[in-house]
Amino acid sequence: MMAGKINPEMWFADPITAPPSKKPSRDGFGKALVELGEQDPNVWAMSADVSESTRTHWFAEKFPERFVQVGVAEQNMAGIASGIASCGKTVFISAYGVFSPGRNWDQVRVSICYNDVPVHLHGSHTGVTVGPDGASHQALEDIAITRVLPNMTVLAPADMEEARKATLAVAKLGHPSYMRTAREKLPMFTTASTPFKIGKANLCREGDDAAIFACGPQVYESIMAAEKLEHEGGISCAVINCHTIKPIDAEAIAYWAKKTGFIVTVEDHQIDGGLGSAVAEVIAERQPCILRRHGIRNHFCQSGEPLELMKHYGLDSEGIAKFVSDNIGKKR
Amino acid sequence: MTETPKQALLDAEPTAGRRMQKVADIKKLYLISNSIRQNVIRMLHKAKSGHPAGAIGLADIFTALYFNVMNHDPKDPEWQGRDRLVLSNGHVCPVLYAALAETGYFPKEELMTLRQLGSRLQGHPHRGALPGVENSSGPLGQGLSVAVGMALVGKRERKNWKVYCVCSDGEHDEGQAWEAALLASKYKLGNLVMIMDRNNIQIDGFTEEVMPLEPLGEKYRAFGWHVIEVDGHNIERIISACEEAKKVIDRPVMIIAHTIPGKDVSFMDFIVEWHGKPPGDGEMDRALDSLGTERKFYGDE
Numbered sequence: 001m002m003a004g005k006i007n008p009e010m011w012f013a014d015p016i017t018a019p020p021s022k023k024p025s026r027d028g029f030g031k032a033l034v035e036l037g038e039q040d041p042n043v044w045a046m047s048a049d050v051s052e053s054t055r056t057h058w059f060a061e062k063f064p065e066r067f068v069q070v071g072v073a074e075q076n077m078a079g080i081a082s083g084i085a086s087c088g089k090t091v092f093i094s095a096y097g098v099f100s101p102g103r104n105w106d107q108v109r110v111s112i113c114y115n116d117v118p119v120h121l122h123g124s125h126t127g128v129t130v131g132p133d134g135a136s137h138q139a140l141e142d143i144a145i146t147r148v149l150p151n152m153t154v155l156a157p158a159d160m161e162e163a164r165k166a167t168l169a170v171a172k173l174g175h176p177s178y179m180r181t182a183r184e185k186l187p188m189f190t191t192a193s194t195p196f197k198i199g200k201a202n203l204c205r206e207g208d209d210a211a212i213f214a215c216g217p218q219v220y221e222s223i224m225a226a227e228k229l230e231h232e233g234g235i236s237c238a239v240i241n242c243h244t245i246k247p248i249d250a251e252a253i254a255y256w257a258k259k260t261g262f263i264v265t266v267e268d269h270q271i272d273g274g275l276g277s278a279v280a281e282v283i284a285e286r287q288p289c290i291l292r293r294h295g296i297r298n299h300f301c302q303s304g305e306p307l308e309l310m311k312h313y314g315l316d317s318e319g320i321a322k323f324v325s326d327n328i329g330k331k332r
Numbered sequence: 333m334t335e336t337p338k339q340a341l342l343d344a345e346p347t348a349g350r351r352m353q354k355v356a357d358i359k360k361l362y363l364i365s366n367s368i369r370q371n372v373i374r375m376l377h378k379a380k381s382g383h384p385a386g387a388i389g390l391a392d393i394f395t396a397l398y399f400n401v402m403n404h405d406p407k408d409p410e411w412q413g414r415d416r417l418v419l420s421n422g423h424v425c426p427v428l429y430a431a432l433a434e435t436g437y438f439p440k441e442e443l444m445t446l447r448q449l450g451s452r453l454q455g456h457p458h459r460g461a462l463p464g465v466e467n468s469s470g471p472l473g474q475g476l477s478v479a480v481g482m483a484l485v486g487k488r489e490r491k492n493w494k495v496y497c498v499c500s501d502g503e504h505d506e507g508q509a510w511e512a513a514l515l516a517s518k519y520k521l522g523n524l525v526m527i528m529d530r531n532n533i534q535i536d537g538f539t540e541e542v543m544p545l546e547p548l549g550e551k552y553r554a555f556g557w558h559v560i561e562v563d564g565h566n567i568e569r570i571i572s573a574c575e576e577a578k579k580v581i582d583r584p585v586m587i588i589a590h591t592i593p594g595k596d597v598s599f600m601d602f603i604v605e606w607h608g609k610p611p612g613d614g615e616m617d618r619a620l621d622s623l624g625t626e627r628k629f630y631g632d633e
C-alpha cells in the first residue's frame with residue numbers, strides 16, 4: 001500500500017502500514033506517570049482497586065508515599081484527590097471510564113472542577129474495545145459528560161506514545177483534565193518525534209474530497225481507511241487526529257470544512273455529545289458544510305472480542321471506509 | 333430597631349493581628365458567638381433565602397474553632413502552616429462567612445451581600461471566591477472526602493497543621509460519607525477532626541424518621557475512629573473536646589456535637605421548617621430580640 005499523502009511532519013512509524021508493535025494506550029499513561037513521579041515530588045496518584053489495569057501500579061511501586069489506594073470508591077477518590085490537590089499537589093486518579101467519570105460525575109463537577117484544582121482523571125477501558133465485559137463496562141458517554149464541565153480539558157489520545165505525551169502535558173495545566181485510554185493493544189504509529197500540543201489537532205494525511213476527524217483508536221483506522229479509499233475508490237480523504245476534544249481545535253475544523261465541504265467524525269463513543277457533537281458545534285457556528293458522524297448511535301453495545309466489536313460496529317478501517325463512501329455521494 | 337443592620341456592621345473593626353490571637357475568656361467567646369448569630373440572621377433576612385436554623389445552631393462551634401482552637405491567620409489566608417477548616421454541609425455557610433468576617437478575613441459589611449449577584453459570598457461556598465474558604469461545597473457528603481485528602485497530605489508530609497471538617501448528620505445518608513470514614517481509618521489520620529452537627533433535622537423532617545442514623549457513635553467507633561460526644565452549645569466543652577482530639581494521633585476523631593437548630597432564637601429552636609426559610613422583617617426583629625439586647629459586636633468593647 002502506498003502512503004504518499006501521509007504528512008511527513010508527523011514523523012509517524014515508517015511505513016505506517018506496519019507499525020513496530022501494538023501496545024495499549026493505558027501503558028503510555030502508566031509510563032508517563034512514573035516519569036512525572038521522578039521529575040516532581042508533588043505528583044500523586046490514586047486508584048480505585050484497579051491499579052494494575054489502569055497501569056497506576058508502576059507509580060505505586062516506586063512512590064508508595066505518594067500513592068493512595070481508595071478501594072472500590074470512585075466518589076471518595078475524586079473528593080480526596082481534590083483535598084490533596086488543594087495542598088499544592090498534582091493528582092492523577094485512575095479507574096475505568098464507566099466508573100470515573102461515570103460513577104463520580106457529581107464529585108468531579110463540584111469537588112474538582114468547581115474547586116478548579118489540578119486533578120487529572122484517567123479513564124481506562126473506554127469504548128467498545130473493552131470487549132467481552134459488555135455494555136456495562138464500555139464507556140461510551142465519558143467524553144460527553146466531561147466536556148460539558150467548566151475548567152475541564154478532555155483528551156482522547158490515539159496510541160500509547162500519544163497517551164504518554166498527553167499525560168505529561170496535562171501535568172502542566174494547573175487545572176482539571178480527563179483523558180480516556182483503551183484496554184486493547186493498538187498499533188503504535190506515532191513516535192517520540194510526533195508533535196503533540198493540547199488543543200492542536202494533528203493533520204495525519206492530506207486529502208481534497210473529505211476530511212475525517214477522528215480520536216483514539218479510530219485515528220489509525222481512519223488513516224488506513226483513507227489509504228483504501230484513495231486506492232480503491234478514488235476518494236481523497238484528509239485525516240485529522242483530534243486528540244483534544246476540549247478545547248476543540250476550531251481553526252482546523254473550519255479550515256477543513258471550507259477546503260473539502262465534507263467532514264466525517266469517527267469515535268469509539270456515542271455520536272451524541274462526543275467528538276461528533278463537538279465538531280458539529282464548530283461547523284454550525286463557523287463554517288457550515290456537510291457533516292456525517294460515525295460512532296455508536298444511541299444504543300448499548302454487546303460483548304465480543306475487541307477487534308470483532310470494532311468491525312461489528314464499523315469502527316475499523318473497512319467500516320470507516322464504507323461509511324465515508326456511502327455518505328460522500330450525499331455531499332451534494 | 334434603632335440602627336440599620338449595615339450601620340451595625342460598620343461599627344466593628346476587623347480583629348487586628350498577624351496570626352489569629354486566641355480568645356481564652358469563655359464569656360467573650362459567648363459574646364462573639366452571639367454576634368455571629370445576629371449577623372447570620374441579618375444576612376439571611378437581607379438575602380431573602382438560605383438556611384438559618386443549622387447556621388445559627390453552629391455559631392458556638394464556629395466561634396470555638398475560629399477564636400480558640402484553630403491556628404490560622406486572617407491576614408494571610410494562604411499561610412501554609414494554617415489549620416484547615418473544610419465545611420462539608422455547605423448550606424450552613426452563612427455561619428462560616430460570619431465567623432470569617434468576625435475574625436477579619438474580609439469586612440463585615442460585605443456579609444450583607446450574601447447570595448447577591450457579584451458577591452464573593454456565594455449561596456454555597458466557593459473556593460477561590462472568598463479568602464478563608466477552603467473548599468467548594470453544597471452537594472452533601474463531598475467535604476468529608478476533601479478533608480481526608482488534605483489530612484493525607486498533612487500526615488504523609490509530617491505537617492503540624494490539622495484538618496477540621498464540619499459536617500452534618502443528615503449528610504450521613506450519603507454513602508460517600510462512609511467511604512471517607514473507612515479511608516480515614518485505614519490511613520490512621522490522627523490529624524483529622526470531624527465535627528458533626530448533630531441537630532437531628534434535615535429537609536424532610538427529623539433524621540431518625542427520614543433515615544435512622546443511630547447509633548452514630550458506635551458506628552464511628554466500629555469504623556476505627558475516636559469518638560467524643562459534646563453539647564454543641566457549651567463552648568468550654570467544645571474546646572476541651574478539640575484539645576482531647578489533638579492528643580489522639582493514631583486515628584481520626586469524630587466529635588458528635590449535639591446542637592439545637594436555631595439555638596436561642598425562641599421561635600426557631602428545633603423547628604424543622606426553619607431549615608431552609610429566611611426570617612422576614614418582623615421575624616428578624618423578634619430573632620434579634622430573643623438573642624438579647626447585646627447587639628454590639630465583640631470588637632466594640
